[in-house]
Amino acid sequence: MKFVLPSYGGRGDIEPSVVVGRELQRRGHDVHMAVPPNLVGFAEAAGLVAIPYGADSRPIADLQREYWTCLFRSPWRAKELDKLGREIGEFVVRCWPEEENRRLLSLADGADMIVAGLGFEQFAANVAEYYDIPLATLQFYPVRANGQLLRFLPATVGRAAMTAYEKLSWSGVVKDIEDAQRRELALPKAQGPWSRRIADRGSLEIQAYERIYFPGLAAEWAKFGDLRPFAGTLALELATDADADVLSWIAAGTPPIFFGFGSIPLGSAADTFSMISAVCAQLGERALISAGGTDASNIPHSDHVKVVGAMNYAAIFPVCRAVVHHGGAGTLAAGLRAGVPTMILWTLPDQPFYGSAVKRLKVGTAQRFSTTSGKSLAAGLRRILAREYSARAREIATQMTKPAESAALATDLVEDFARRRTG
Numbered sequence: 001m002k003f004v005l006p007s008y009g010g011r012g013d014i015e016p017s018v019v020v021g022r023e024l025q026r027r028g029h030d031v032h033m034a035v036p037p038n039l040v041g042f043a044e045a046a047g048l049v050a051i052p053y054g055a056d057s058r059p060i061a062d063l064q065r066e067y068w069t070c071l072f073r074s075p076w077r078a079k080e081l082d083k084l085g086r087e088i089g090e091f092v093v094r095c096w097p098e099e100e101n102r103r104l105l106s107l108a109d110g111a112d113m114i115v116a117g118l119g120f121e122q123f124a125a126n127v128a129e130y131y132d133i134p135l136a137t138l139q140f141y142p143v144r145a146n147g148q149l150l151r152f153l154p155a156t157v158g159r160a161a162m163t164a165y166e167k168l169s170w171s172g173v174v175k176d177i178e179d180a181q182r183r184e185l186a187l188p189k190a191q192g193p194w195s196r197r198i199a200d201r202g203s204l205e206i207q208a209y210e211r212i213y214f215p216g217l218a219a220e221w222a223k224f225g226d227l228r229p230f231a232g233t234l235a236l237e238l239a240t241d242a243d244a245d246v247l248s249w250i251a252a253g254t255p256p257i258f259f260g261f262g263s264i265p266l267g268s269a270a271d272t273f274s275m276i277s278a279v280c281a282q283l284g285e286r287a288l289i290s291a292g293g294t295d296a297s298n299i300p301h302s303d304h305v306k307v308v309g310a311m312n313y314a315a316i317f318p319v320c321r322a323v324v325h326h327g328g329a330g331t332l333a334a335g336l337r338a339g340v341p342t343m344i345l346w347t348l349p350d351q352p353f354y355g356s357a358v359k360r361l362k363v364g365t366a367q368r369f370s371t372t373s374g375k376s377l378a379a380g381l382r383r384i385l386a387r388e389y390s391a392r393a394r395e396i397a398t399q400m401t402k403p404a405e406s407a408a409l410a411t412d413l414v415e416d417f418a419r420r421r422t423g
Helices: 011-026 037-045 058-073 078-095 098-107 121-131 155-169 172-184 194-200 217-224 243-251 269-283 313-319 329-337 351-361 374-384 387-397 403-422
Strands: 002-006 030-035 050-052 113-116 135-139 204-207 257-260 287-290 305-308 322-325 342-346 364-368
Touching (some): 002 011, 002 098, 011 037, 011 135, 030 098, 058 078, 098 172, 243 313, 269 287, 329 342, 342 374, 364 374
Parallel strands (some): 002 030, 135 204, 257 287
């Protein structure tokens, strides 16, 4: 069968699609990826055929970080928020000219199924509707309206708030682009948010994260039958050139605390790295920093701090004392699978939900990155380095899905769904 997997965002956003695409290809299927130009090489390194889709995803990641940092820190700065919002809108217009949707349309010609990543999934859904082929989506957090995500609200209120947000999101620039796409495809004018249309069409919506993060969610979504299954976190666990050197450095001293901030560059890398160094020196700990998308070439190094670009979390985390990170789904799962406590320093709006899950599971703590100080970082680290957090993290590790199991289950779900709908 032919599968087309369009996905947009940063590396963590498209990794679930690459995991499923690689497993589908291993099973003998014809697999075609569509990813941002800056991540074509990433998909190809996994052995997949990929075409560039949309614009380079790094600029919008920077804009989103700035927007949400401003909103959470200084919501009264309306002019700055409006300016950043307009810049994001302008980027989306540049990112999705008509030819990008035509490229996806051409790629999907003759496909048996489209498996869409979370970023701009509506464009893929419209193409699947045009060809009348089944659609699956890969969701790395509970993005559909539910009463479990906003747990500080009563379930009915939280569900209503998410439903209202879905309607609000279905407006502005993205809606204009989607409307134009549907007109070109001669599809009926959309009458509601794409999330509702995807569900109404009977699509498969795979929940690619751990069930234990959001207790009660599976029961709430039981009304969808087998269309919203939980598959666990999808991760490649690829080895890197730095792994041997990192493991050697770890073995030469006490287990370090890992710090990582994902593929979005830090706006104040020097200050952040200096704060980490000072706090770890104060606590008598070593720090292992994954620079990720941040340029660390001019950052001063210390004997108790090691900075590398990327590493294989599956190999490194089990020999760390704790992990401190931005709250990305993949990094969170890697830390919990390793059985070490977690501290989340969140920036983007989905990340505090994982911070709440970490607190609820009693495996760590969380705070906003933009307001983190040396004092608050030290306090958080002292807390999660306590014996009870390490013991609880080891307990939770036994409840996490293994990467190979998650990949196999998600791919089974995709294959079975495609066969049922096309057979």
